[in-house]
Amino acid sequence: MGIVPGNNRNRICIHGGRVIDPANAIDALQDVYLADGRIVSLGNRPDGFETDQEIDAGNCIVCPGLIDLGVRVREPGQEHKASIATESLAAASGGVTTLCCPPDTDPVTDTPAVAELVRLRAETAGKTRIVPLGALTRGLAGEQLSEMAALARAGCAGVSNAMRPLVNTLVQRRALEYAATFDLTVFLHANDHALANKGCAHEGRVAARLGLPGIPEAAETAAVARDLALIEQTGVRAHFCRLTTGRAARMVARAQFDGAPITADVAVPYLFLSEVDISDFDSRCHVIPPLRTVEDRQRLREALQNGVFSALCSDHQPHEPDAKLGPFPSTEPGISGLDTLLPLGLRLVNEHALDLDELIHRLTCGPAGILGLPYGTLSIGATADICIFNPELNWQLDTHSMRSNGHNTPFMGWEMQGRVTHTLLNGELVYSLD
Numbered sequence: 001m002g003i004v005p006g007n008n009r010n011r012i013c014i015h016g017g018r019v020i021d022p023a024n025a026i027d028a029l030q031d032v033y034l035a036d037g038r039i040v041s042l043g044n045r046p047d048g049f050e051t052d053q054e055i056d057a058g059n060c061i062v063c064p065g066l067i068d069l070g071v072r073v074r075e076p077g078q079e080h081k082a083s084i085a086t087e088s089l090a091a092a093s094g095g096v097t098t099l100c101c102p103p104d105t106d107p108v109t110d111t112p113a114v115a116e117l118v119r120l121r122a123e124t125a126g127k128t129r130i131v132p133l134g135a136l137t138r139g140l141a142g143e144q145l146s147e148m149a150a151l152a153r154a155g156c157a158g159v160s161n162a163m164r165p166l167v168n169t170l171v172q173r174r175a176l177e178y179a180a181t182f183d184l185t186v187f188l189h190a191n192d193h194a195l196a197n198k199g200c201a202h203e204g205r206v207a208a209r210l211g212l213p214g215i216p217e218a219a220e221t222a223a224v225a226r227d228l229a230l231i232e233q234t235g236v237r238a239h240f241c242r243l244t245t246g247r248a249a250r251m252v253a254r255a256q257f258d259g260a261p262i263t264a265d266v267a268v269p270y271l272f273l274s275e276v277d278i279s280d281f282d283s284r285c286h287v288i289p290p291l292r293t294v295e296d297r298q299r300l301r302e303a304l305q306n307g308v309f310s311a312l313c314s315d316h317q318p319h320e321p322d323a324k325l326g327p328f329p330s331t332e333p334g335i336s337g338l339d340t341l342l343p344l345g346l347r348l349v350n351e352h353a354l355d356l357d358e359l360i361h362r363l364t365c366g367p368a369g370i371l372g373l374p375y376g377t378l379s380i381g382a383t384a385d386i387c388i389f390n391p392e393l394n395w396q397l398d399t400h401s402m403r404s405n406g407h408n409t410p411f412m413g414w415e416m417q418g419r420v421t422h423t424l425l426n427g428e429l430v431y432s433l434d
């Protein structure tokens with residue numbers, strides 16, 4: 001059944017593809033019909049439907065547009081690294097139609113004006129939808145609470161203090177209580193800054209051998225324990241961003257089992273890399289939180305498979321080349337990840353770490369549910385955000401194939417399998433591989 005198209009404009013038929021929509025438990029070969037920016041039918045052509053455009057999706061997967069919970073577009077404030085325009089193109093070429101950016105911009109996203117600036121510049125670029133997070137505290141200074149209600153009205157999907165510390169636990173409690181009164185999700189980066197102590201690698205044998213200052217596992221697990229206690233105390237809805245240790249994943253899983261209102265995500269690089277990859281001081285592997293042990297990597301994969309992590313993200317942090325030059329501790333942390341989110345996810349499927357529908361779930365309706373947004377689905381009447389990709393298409397990641405302005409990735413030169421052929425945002429074709 002479909003919506004009668006009437007006088008709707010821009011009628012598109014996507015034909016011949018395998019449609020996977022985990023939100024509706026759909027996995028079938030069928031056509032998709034769009035009109036006026038919305039899904040009007042799956043399978044059967046609506047009466048009187050005449051197409052303005054046909055897209056051949058033969059041998060391809062048709063799924064909802066991907067949603068990435070962790071993307072720094074570097075604008076405003078760090079346009080020498082990247083911009084909304086460049087990273088929107090990278091997102092579209094990777095099938096990402098909605099991305100969530102943290103509030104640690106310059107200026108900080110602690111006023112409606114900054115949130116509106118990000119939204120308007122994303123609309124101008126016209127390639128992807130950007131949903132900002134508002135600052136939990138003013139200026140992310142960790143002292144005074146932000147005007148959370150105003151940020152929510154400005155379109156912020158939640159609040160966060162990013163990787164910045166709070167002055168003390170009492171401030172955090174008050175912030176969580178305040179967010180709970182407005183039914184806002186608080187996005188938490190579990191990191192005890194005193195224990196991290198400006199380290200740059202996982203505290204263990206590799207860091208000791210290389211002489212690098214280490215960040216212990218307890219920097220994450222102690223923070224998770226504190227956060228879980230405050231979540232129980234305040235009743236706030238919370239999301240743990242980019243967990244890196246198996247012990248933290250187990251703690252979150254136990255709290256979820258006990259009914260805590262929490263979700264969590266993991267970033268793709270932590271599922272493929274470990275502390276071993278920094279052995280030759282490769283600054284492309286300098287990330288914060290640091291890459292953990294091989295055992296942690298396996299535990300994270302298991303937590304993803306078991307549903308502890310309901311979203312998979314890129315943790316996209318583009319840098320200019322100079323940012324990764326110099327001694328390892330002095331280089332800037334972060335990996336450019338938008339170009340590799342889907343192909344590395346498909347590699348997880350090929351390695352039997354995840355089923356294809358589970359992968360798409362964690363890239364679409366999973367993150368949509370965390371953000372409380374009506375995307376990530378091909379339901380009739382839903383916004384026509386669509387990703388079409390060929391899972392068998394082989395290509396190599398290099399400076400020519402990357403669309404992001406940042407080329408700082410340890411996956412450079414890897415052979416990838418699976419590539420996006422078309423991306424539609426609000427029913428408009430914003431990317432085509434041809």
